[in-house]
Every structure is written in C-alpha cells, then in structure tokens.
Amino acid sequence: MTRDDIIKMAREAGFNVSENASFADAIFISMLYRFAALVAAAEREACARVVEDVEPSLSPIINMANRLAAAVIRARGQQQ
Numbered sequence: 001m002t003r004d005d006i007i008k009m010a011r012e013a014g015f016n017v018s019e020n021a022s023f024a025d026a027i028f029i030s031m032l033y034r035f036a037a038l039v040a041a042a043e044r045e046a047c048a049r050v051v052e053d054v055e056p057s058l059s060p061i062i063n064m065a066n067r068l069a070a071a072v073i074r075a076r077g078q079q080q
Helices: 003-012 023-052 060-078
Strands: none
Touching: 003 023, 023 060
8 A cells, every 4th residue: 555545545534634745744644654554454464364264174275275365465464
C-alpha cells in the first residue's frame, strides 16, 4: 500500500488531509501510514489463521498446501 493509497483511503473515511503538507500534516500522514500497516498486518494474520485452521485433510499434500498458503499470506507483509 502506497502513501497515496493511504491518503486516498483517509479522505474517503472523512479525514481532512491537506494537499499542502505542513509539518503537522506530515506527522499525521506518517501516523496514518503506521496505522494502516498495523491493520493490514492484523488482517493478513487473521487470513493466515483461517487457512491454517481448515480441518486437517487425510491428504498430506492438501495439508502442506494449506501451510504454504498461510506462509504466502504472511510473507505479503515483507513486500514493499
């Protein structure tokens, strides 16, 4: 998620984010970015747990695929 994405979403949520970024705006935007990162991380972890918590299959391949899918979801947080 880019800085512009976060500013756009903040505006859609009703936040007043100025085009002329003052020092206070820059701090606010930085805080928004951090908040968005925390929300995204929590959602990734929740999705990974859903995949991991699927009823174990008799097939080791399906179980391995579930673990791999959870790892891929978590790894998305490492991409920038």
